[in-house]
Amino acid sequence: MNSIVMKQDASTAIRELLAYLLSSSRVDAVLTMRQVPETGSCDLGLITDPSGMVEAEPFLPVMTANAGQALSSISMSGKRIAAVLKPCELRGFTERVKREQGSFDNLLTISSICGGVFPLEKVISGDLEKLVPRYIEKTARAEAPRGLRETCKACEEFVPMNADISVSVTEHGSLMHLHSDRAEEYTEGFEGERIEARADQSHIDRMMKSRSAAKGKLFQSLEKSSGLDGLVDLFGKCVGCHGCSRVCPICYCQHCDFESINFDYNQPYFQESLEARGALRLPPDTILFQLGRLTHMSFSCVGCGMCSDVCPVSIPVAGIFKKTGERTAGLFDYVPGRDSEEPIPVMVFKEEELGDIG
């Protein structure tokens, strides 16, 4: 595959590419992580002024919002956008496109073999400064850095599935792989040696080994939360803030049923329930809320870990969705975000299937 050799580190090279795309008017805006050099504070930014590119940190191992979710409506604005996305953000975006919540038409997607991201608490505590240099060293050697999000440690989908441009960083240097005509077209004239190359498979294999081991451990640790008692233990402390669904790239419904009048309980409900059971847990339906989300979208969960990260009471929401999602998606050999042409499993059917039902 046609690839560009990066002379500098990957972040600098991509920052230059983004600046080039902006200044040559190939794109109207750039979506990337940013970091203010003086304070270290970071966010996801949409940049139109090339001078703003100094703050771009395209591969900062932090996810303040799932960029796939953020990109959703702006991707339909008609503006041309170059977006740097982590593989799960790109998959999340792809899932949204399938739900008509986004479009690839005016997008150039840039992703990379992903080493994972740190939980937001590390950003708040100011530890990021110390963690990032070690992270870069470790990931270049295909080793797992400490302190990542639980679902990142266990993520086996760290190679971008459908990016226009993907970046691979190994100890032998960094490469920009051009996967599409659009990638070729947009990078035309951008400096750098062109070679035929693919991402280093042995590097990927080594990463996969530690990821798979971590996934096994994560899933096992979640075993105890199945069954009714396990679920009550787990979600019993849920405060019902619905933060987990707000930050989820898949949960796009503007009028979530759980925030509708259907779940706005009134006096008769309480009376009836109390008569039947003698006691009621408040707020009601915290478990039903998660079960509802699991039935409605777990097969599309991309395991980005946003939900766990924002949960104020540290419920391992993402692990549960990832684990359940693999089962529900597995029923239909579905891989969320693999291909924007692959329909979501509840939108299609085969006449001859599932003979055991009914």
Place this chain on the structure above:
Amino acid sequence: MSEWQPRILAILCNWCSYAGADLAGVSRIQYPPSIRVIRVPCSGRVDQLFILKSLQSGFDGVLVSGCHPGDCHYISGNYVARRKFALLKPLLEFIGIEPDRVQFSWISAGEGERFAEVITKITEDVRKLGPSKRLVKKT
């Protein structure tokens, strides 16, 4: 005290299963008085949440029944429903709800006998399992 009787919610598609229930009625076919019926336009209308919510509200079992695959009044509603039910199954397992508590069937308007059989079966299955734990810890 009288013996515990299972309470089962039957969500029936208007065009087939509901008519099947009607036929069972007019033909005076006997089946256990264990069901409460909700009529829906099509099995495709049934969201998995309806099922979870019924169990949570205290039903001991839920039956969803639609037209036979290929016979849906709206062509494909039951094919989509079938996928949704398939997706619900691992979840029920995850919650720890016994699989027999939630059953699906396809019953046509002419199958009054079959309707009675299906109701008898789910009633006996649920009776064996005992009262549902209602998705909420009993306090």
